[in-house]
Amino acid sequence: MTPRRKRRLPREAPSPPPSAPGADGEGESGNPERLYAVTGLHEGGRARLDLVTLIVARSAPPPSGTPEQAAVLRLCSHPLSVAELSAYLDLPFGAMTALLTELIGAGLVQARAPIVRQALPDRSLLEAVMHGLQRL
Secondary structure: OOOOOOOOOOOOOOOOOOOOOOOOOOOOOOOOOHHHHHHHOOOOOOOOOOOOOOOEEEEOOOOOHHHHHHHHHHHOOOOHHHHHHHHHHOOOHHHHHHHHHHHHHOOOEEEOOOOOOOOOOOHHHHHHHHHHHHHH
16 A cells, blocks of 8 residues: 655745834934934045044033934943944944044044053063162
8 A cells, every 4th residue: 555645735925024123214223324324424534443443532422412422432431442332332334433533523532543562571681670679
C-alpha cells in the first residue's frame, strides 16, 4: 500500500511588517527631513572634526537652542568624542559634525584633539632620578 499524499492548502499571505517608528516623520534619525532640521542650513564650511575629536561644553544649554543642541551640551560636561556623541544621540556622523559646527561657531562647545599618551621615559632615566633623590 502506497502512502497517500496530503493535500497542501494555500498559504496565507504574510502579514505586512509593522511600520517603523517615525515612518510618519516623527523623531526617527533615519528620516531625511529630521536630519535637515537638526543640521540646519550652513552657509560656511564645516569644522574639521574626526571621530576621536574631543568635545567639551563651555556653557549651559541656552533656552533658545534645539533639543539636540541641549543634549550635546548636557553630555559634554566632561570631554566626549564625536563618535560617542553620535552614538548617544543616534545621529549619523555627518549630521553630528554639522550640529557641532553650529555649536563651535556659537562658542558653546570647544573641540580638542585627543590626548595622546606619551611614551614612557627610559628606565635608566627614572633610576637616575630615584638615586639622586635618595642622596638628598
